[in-house]
Amino acid sequence: MRMLLQAGLPQAMLAVGESGTLVSLWCDYLQAAALCFAPSVEGLSCGDCRSCRLLREGNHPDVLVLSAESGKRISIEQIRNANEFMAFTPQVSRRRWLRLEPAESMTTAAANAILKTLEEPAACAHLLCVSQNPSQLLATVRSRLQVLPLPRCQPGACLALLKERGVPHTEALFLSRNFGDRPLRAWQLWESGWLTRRQHWMDAVLALPQAGSIAALRLADAWGKEAELLLLREMMLGLLADLLRVRAGLLDTVANFDYLHVLQVLAPSADAQRIWETVDAWIHFSGYLTQNRNTGLLLETLLLNWMNLWSKEKRRGSTK
Numbered sequence: 001m002r003m004l005l006q007a008g009l010p011q012a013m014l015a016v017g018e019s020g021t022l023v024s025l026w027c028d029y030l031q032a033a034a035l036c037f038a039p040s041v042e043g044l045s046c047g048d049c050r051s052c053r054l055l056r057e058g059n060h061p062d063v064l065v066l067s068a069e070s071g072k073r074i075s076i077e078q079i080r081n082a083n084e085f086m087a088f089t090p091q092v093s094r095r096r097w098l099r100l101e102p103a104e105s106m107t108t109a110a111a112n113a114i115l116k117t118l119e120e121p122a123a124c125a126h127l128l129c130v131s132q133n134p135s136q137l138l139a140t141v142r143s144r145l146q147v148l149p150l151p152r153c154q155p156g157a158c159l160a161l162l163k164e165r166g167v168p169h170t171e172a173l174f175l176s177r178n179f180g181d182r183p184l185r186a187w188q189l190w191e192s193g194w195l196t197r198r199q200h201w202m203d204a205v206l207a208l209p210q211a212g213s214i215a216a217l218r219l220a221d222a223w224g225k226e227a228e229l230l231l232l233r234e235m236m237l238g239l240l241a242d243l244l245r246v247r248a249g250l251l252d253t254v255a256n257f258d259y260l261h262v263l264q265v266l267a268p269s270a271d272a273q274r275i276w277e278t279v280d281a282w283i284h285f286s287g288y289l290t291q292n293r294n295t296g297l298l299l300e301t302l303l304l305n306w307m308n309l310w311s312k313e314k315r316r317g318s319t320k
Contacts, residue, residue, distance in 0.1 A: 009034055011121045013128045014103070014145035024101070025184060026150060027130055031055070034126065035062065035093040051093045061091040064098050068105035076109040083117050086125040095124045103129035104136035111138040118144040158183040162190065170258075171195060177255040178238055194231065201235060206262050208303065209310045216307055220299035229295065233285045236302075240279045243267045243309075270309040278305050 017023025032045035036052055039045055045052050054060040064085050068074050082098050090096050098117070100106065106114065117127060118141065129145055131137060137145075161183045162172035167190050174195075179186035189195070201223075208216050223232055242254045246267035254260055281302055288298055 009126055010146040011126055012118050012145050013126070014134060014142070014147045015128065015130045015150060016134050016147065017130075017132070017150060023150060024130065027099070027101075027128060030148075031063070031097060031099065031128065034095065035060065035097060037093075054092060060093075062093045062096045064096075065101070066099070067101050072105070074100060074106040074110050076107060076113050079106065079110040079113040083113065086117050086127070087122050090124050095126050096122070097126050097128070099128045099130065101130035102133075103131045103141075104133050106137075108138070111141050115140060115144075158186055162186060174255075174258065177257070178234075189231075197228075198231075198235060201232065202239070202256065202259060205236070205239070205303070205306065206259065206266070208307050209266065213304060213307065216303040217300055220296060220303050223299050223303075224296040230286060233282055236282050236306075237279065240275055240282065243270055243275055244272075247272065266310070274305070274309050278302070278309065281305060 015023055015027050029044065032052060032055055033039045033043055035055060036045035037049040045055075047056075051060065051062075055063065064082055066074050066078055066082060086096055086098055088096065100114075114127075117125070121127070127145075129137070129141075134142060156176075158179060158181075159172055159176035162175055163169065165187060167175070167187075171190065175186040175190060176183075179189070204219050204222075208219065223229070226232060238255050242256050242259075242263055243266065245251070245254050246260075246263045247270070251260065251264075254263065256263070285298065285302065
């Protein structure tokens with residue numbers, strides 16, 4: 001951060017990172033330091049100047065943040081207003097700051113409109129685009145952005161952050177093993193009470209090999225009514241990976257360590273090839289959802305495939 005500020009911030013920047021990583025938090029720090037009147041030697045904002053106070057209160061006149069809600073886009077009208085905002089002289093700080101997150105949520109018309117600011121930036125204007133999928137940005141926009149050298153999430157950082165925020169050690173350890181590269185995502189899940197729901201999901205799916213196909217169909221129906229299908233997908237991928245870890249004897253790396261005894265019983269008799277096929281099907285599940293495929297039917301197939309990891313009978317057809 002310090003070296004970046006000393007070298008002079010680019011006027012058009014791109015920060016790349018998945019949702020839930022520390023990228024957004026790092027961008028918050030950069031934003032605050034860039035607007036601060038007296039940043040520290042380490043390159044952090046002072047927290048006490050007028051700019052820092054306004055930013056903390058959410059009333060900074062030189063900052064505009066456009067964030068797209070889930071499933072929505074940043075419109076051309078928003079970008080036109082942002083272009084006008086960037087053209088004005090800063091009122092408090094030395095620079096104006098526009099942040100788009102995620103930048104790929106701009107409509108094509110909005111992305112073309114932002115080119116005006118990128119091609120003719122005001123002297124004191126800075127644009128920070130935060131993106132999970134920069135390949136989805138228009139090439140003309142992406143080529144005008146300078147990629148920022150973000151620090152990598154260090155091993156143990158997620159566990160340390162969670163424990164610092166009061167998460168008990170066992171729960172913090174579980175979350176860090178599953179979301180180690182996404183500390184903010186881990187914290188959000190803890191706050192939402194996801195660990196309790198996850199236990200119900202795990203108990204239900206691990207009981208299926210003995211419960212039978214009717215139970216699998218009922219669970220598919222129940223899961224089809226869930227609003228968090230991508231979390232279910234992530235849980236199942238982690239569970240399948242743990243089966244492979246147990247089969248390989250890598251017990252210390254099992255993410256769902258609170259179910260280790262169950263996994264040790266199930267893993268040896270699971271068909272390895274079918275595990276990999278089921279992993280592939282769950283990987284593609286998010287893509288099927290965007291295609292508006294029949295969610296209930298997809299879940300039925302995936303859960304029957306899960307059961308058939310321990311069956312010698314011919315597996316029901318793939319979702320692919």
